[in-house]
Amino acid sequence: MENTELDTLNEPDAPEAIDLDNPEFYINRELSQIKFNERVLHQALDERHPLLQRLLFTCIFSSNTDEFFEIRVAELKRQIEFGQEKILSDGMSPEKVLQSISEQYHPLVERQYQILNDVILPELRKENIRFLRREEWNERQVAWIEEFFNESVMPVMSPIGLDPSHPFPRLVNKTLNFIVELDGKDAFGRETGLAILPAPRSLPRVVRLPDELCENGGDNLVFLSSIIHDHAADLFPGMTIDGCYQFRITRNADLEIDENEEDLANALRSELLSRRYGDAVRLEVATNCPDELVEVLLKRFNLEEDDLYRVDGPVNLSRLMQTLSLVKRPDLNYENFTPSLPKTLKQSVKNNIFDEIRKADRILHHPFESFTPVVNLLMAAARDPNVIAIKQTLYRTGENSDIVKALCEAARNGKEVTAVIELRARFDEEDNINLASLLQEAGALVTYGVVGHKTHAKMMLILRRENQQLRRYAHLGTGNYHSGTAKLYTDYGYLTSNDEITYDAHRIFQQLTGMGKIQKTKKLLHAPFTLHKGLMELINQEVKNAEQGLPARIIVKCNGLTEPKVIKALYRASQAGVKIQLIIRSMCSLRPGIPGVSENITVRSVIGRFLEHTRIFYFENNGQPKLYGASADWMERNLINRVETCFPIEPTKLKKRIIEELNWYLEDNCQSWELTNEGVYVLNTPGEDQEEISAQTNLLANLALSS
Structure with missing residues (x-):
C-alpha cells in the first residue's frame, strides 16, 4: 500500500470521504491462509515445544498445505478453466492469486525441508533417534530390510512399464510413486525406457528396525521410500535401472454434489471415488529427478512449472506423523495432563446430572476441562426412563465414538432419537455415511440437514418428563462432538436448561428436520x-x-x-x-x-x-x-x-x-x-x-x- 495514499486518510474529515470498498483495505484470504501455514511451520523452530512435537509441526504444515492445494488452489484453477473468475473484496483475480501462491509457497516448502534436514533430524540424532540412510545400513540391517521387502513390500507392488499396452496409470491423490528409468529389453522383447512404481498405500511410510540390529541402541527408523529405492531392481529382473525418483501428485479433492439428487447419500458415495482422481493441481518430485523426467510428469498431468515443487526429502512428509507412535520418548513429548472436571459435575455419574444442570448453567473449556460430562449427559439421557427424546447435530464424531454409542443405546431403549448428520463434512463424508447407517439400524431418525446449506451447528437437545411437564436440556458448543479433537482443540461447551435457549434450540431442530417459514428465536442467533x-x-x-x-x-x-x-x-x-x-x-x-x-x-x-x-x-x-x-x-x-x-x-x-x-x-x-x-x-x-x-x-x- 502506498504511504502517500495512507497519509491522505489522516485529514479531519477523512472518515466521511473514505471508500471502505477500496481493495487496498482487504487481504486476500488465500494469501492470508498461507501466512497461517507459515506460522505453523515456525513452531518447528520454537524450542519451547518438545522435539518430537516440533517434528509433528513440520508434518502438520504438510497436511495443511495438502488441503490448501486440494481445495483452495483447485477452486482457483476451476474458476479460470470455466471462465467463472470471482473478483473479491481484495481486488485480485484468480490468475494473480495463483501467481502469488506460487511465489510464496515455493520458498516456504524449501524452508520446510531445510528445517527438517538441518535442524530437526540432526537434533533427533543427538537424542539417539535416527532416520538411517541406505549408506548407513549395516550388514544385519541390510539382510533384515531385504527380507522385509520380499515378504511385505514386493508382493503388494505392481510395477508398470510404459508402452502402448500399458499407458500411464491412473495414480491416486497424494500417494507415493516412483518414476523409473530402465535400460534393456524385457521377456517380451519390449524396450520402453520408463516405468511407474506406485507404493502400496497399505504400508507404513516409516519402518522401525528391530532393536537387536542396532549397534548404538536408540530408535532406528527407515523410510519406506529408501527400501523401495534399494530394491527397485528386484521388480525389473534382467533390466538395468538408470534412475528411480520419488514423486507425488495432488488432485482436486473438492466434491461437486448435485444436491437435487433424490438420495444424497448415494450421490455422495459415487462422488467419493472421484476425489481420488480429480484434476491434478500440484506435482512434488525429488530434487535429483532429471529435468526430462520432470517434463514427462508435468505434461502427463497437464501442469505448469509453477505447479512443480522439488523437495529434498520424502515427498509425503505428513506421513512422518507415524514417528510419534513408533518412538516412545515421553521426555521429548509434552508432559501429560488430565482434563479437570468441575466440582459440581464430578459425581454426575452417581448423582443426577440433570439436577446439576438445572441448578445452574455450566461452561466447559476443552481440552483443559474434560469432555466427559457431555458424554455422561447423553449416556444418562439414553438410560433415564423419564427422557423421551434426544435431538443432535453431528458434523465430525471420530471412530468408536461414545456419543454415537449413547445415541444408538437411546434409540434401542425406545427414545425418540433424531440425528441431523452433515454428510458433506469435508474429508469425513464416508465416515458420516457409515454413521448414518449405524444410527438408522439402531432405530434413530436420521436426516441430512438442508439442501444447499451445510449443517455446522453444534447442538444437543434432551426432552425429559419432570413433574408431569416436559423440561428441555441443551448442550451448545463451539466444536464438534468428537472426543479426539476435544483433547487437541480448544473449544467451549455450554450446558443449560434455560427455557428460552432450549426452546430456541428445539425450534431450530424443527426447522432442520421439517419444512416451514423462518422460526423466530428469543435468544439464539x-x-x-x-x-x-x-x-x-x-x-x-x-x-x-x-x-x-x-x-x-x-x-x-x-x-x-x-x-x-x-x-x-x-x-x-x-x-x-x-x-x-x-x-x-x-x-x-x-x-x-x-x-x-x-x-x-x-x-x-x-x-x-x-x-x-x-x-x-x-x-x-x-x-x-x-x-x-x-x-x-x-x-x-x-x-x-x-x-x-x-x-x-x-x-x-x-x-x-x-x-x-x-x-x-x-x-x-x-x-x-x-x-x-x-x-x-x-x-x-x-x-x-x-x-x-x-x-x-x-x-x-x-x-x-x-x-
Whole structure:
C-alpha cells in the first residue's frame, strides 16, 4: 500500500470521504491462509515445544498445505478453466492469486525441508533417534530390510512399464510413486525406457528396525521410500535401472454434489471415488529427478512449472506423523495432563446430572476441562426412563465414538432419537455415511440437514418428563462432538436448561428436520437467517455507544474473518472510536492499523500446543457486556451458506470467567503473532522486564490437572 495514499486518510474529515470498498483495505484470504501455514511451520523452530512435537509441526504444515492445494488452489484453477473468475473484496483475480501462491509457497516448502534436514533430524540424532540412510545400513540391517521387502513390500507392488499396452496409470491423490528409468529389453522383447512404481498405500511410510540390529541402541527408523529405492531392481529382473525418483501428485479433492439428487447419500458415495482422481493441481518430485523426467510428469498431468515443487526429502512428509507412535520418548513429548472436571459435575455419574444442570448453567473449556460430562449427559439421557427424546447435530464424531454409542443405546431403549448428520463434512463424508447407517439400524431418525446449506451447528437437545411437564436440556458448543479433537482443540461447551435457549434450540431442530417459514428465536442467533444481521446490529450498537461517549469495545475470537460486510462494519466501528481486539487463528482479510480506517483495531493469532478453535464474541454494551459462543466463524460460508448457532452466555459468573480467559489471549507474549497493516505477522515476545504470558499455559495451570 502506498504511504502517500495512507497519509491522505489522516485529514479531519477523512472518515466521511473514505471508500471502505477500496481493495487496498482487504487481504486476500488465500494469501492470508498461507501466512497461517507459515506460522505453523515456525513452531518447528520454537524450542519451547518438545522435539518430537516440533517434528509433528513440520508434518502438520504438510497436511495443511495438502488441503490448501486440494481445495483452495483447485477452486482457483476451476474458476479460470470455466471462465467463472470471482473478483473479491481484495481486488485480485484468480490468475494473480495463483501467481502469488506460487511465489510464496515455493520458498516456504524449501524452508520446510531445510528445517527438517538441518535442524530437526540432526537434533533427533543427538537424542539417539535416527532416520538411517541406505549408506548407513549395516550388514544385519541390510539382510533384515531385504527380507522385509520380499515378504511385505514386493508382493503388494505392481510395477508398470510404459508402452502402448500399458499407458500411464491412473495414480491416486497424494500417494507415493516412483518414476523409473530402465535400460534393456524385457521377456517380451519390449524396450520402453520408463516405468511407474506406485507404493502400496497399505504400508507404513516409516519402518522401525528391530532393536537387536542396532549397534548404538536408540530408535532406528527407515523410510519406506529408501527400501523401495534399494530394491527397485528386484521388480525389473534382467533390466538395468538408470534412475528411480520419488514423486507425488495432488488432485482436486473438492466434491461437486448435485444436491437435487433424490438420495444424497448415494450421490455422495459415487462422488467419493472421484476425489481420488480429480484434476491434478500440484506435482512434488525429488530434487535429483532429471529435468526430462520432470517434463514427462508435468505434461502427463497437464501442469505448469509453477505447479512443480522439488523437495529434498520424502515427498509425503505428513506421513512422518507415524514417528510419534513408533518412538516412545515421553521426555521429548509434552508432559501429560488430565482434563479437570468441575466440582459440581464430578459425581454426575452417581448423582443426577440433570439436577446439576438445572441448578445452574455450566461452561466447559476443552481440552483443559474434560469432555466427559457431555458424554455422561447423553449416556444418562439414553438410560433415564423419564427422557423421551434426544435431538443432535453431528458434523465430525471420530471412530468408536461414545456419543454415537449413547445415541444408538437411546434409540434401542425406545427414545425418540433424531440425528441431523452433515454428510458433506469435508474429508469425513464416508465416515458420516457409515454413521448414518449405524444410527438408522439402531432405530434413530436420521436426516441430512438442508439442501444447499451445510449443517455446522453444534447442538444437543434432551426432552425429559419432570413433574408431569416436559423440561428441555441443551448442550451448545463451539466444536464438534468428537472426543479426539476435544483433547487437541480448544473449544467451549455450554450446558443449560434455560427455557428460552432450549426452546430456541428445539425450534431450530424443527426447522432442520421439517419444512416451514423462518422460526423466530428469543435468544439464539442462527445462520443463515439471523446471525449475520444480529452481529451487524451488535457492532452498530457499539458504534452508537462510542458516538455518545459511552464505553464501547469488541473482542472477537474465532478461526477466520473474511466476510466483507462484517469487515466494513468493523472499519466503521473503528472510525467511530470503538476499541476492537480480534484474535483470529487463521485467515483474516481485515487489515488493521490503517490511518483513518482501522487505527482502533488490532489482530493477533495464537499458535501453540493446542489448535485454537473457540468462537467467542464480546460486546461492551455500555458496561453491561454481551457475550456469545458460536459454531460459526466470521466468514461468508458460515454466516450465509451454513446452518450455525450463536448462543448467549448470560450468567455473570460465567461471563466473568470467559472474559478473564480472553484477556490471557490478549496479553499472550509467547505464542501470539500481531498482524500489521502491511499484512505481515510479527511474533510477540516479552520485553526485558516483562513476565512471560502464555494463554494456553495459564489455562493448563488453572483448569487442568498435571499428571
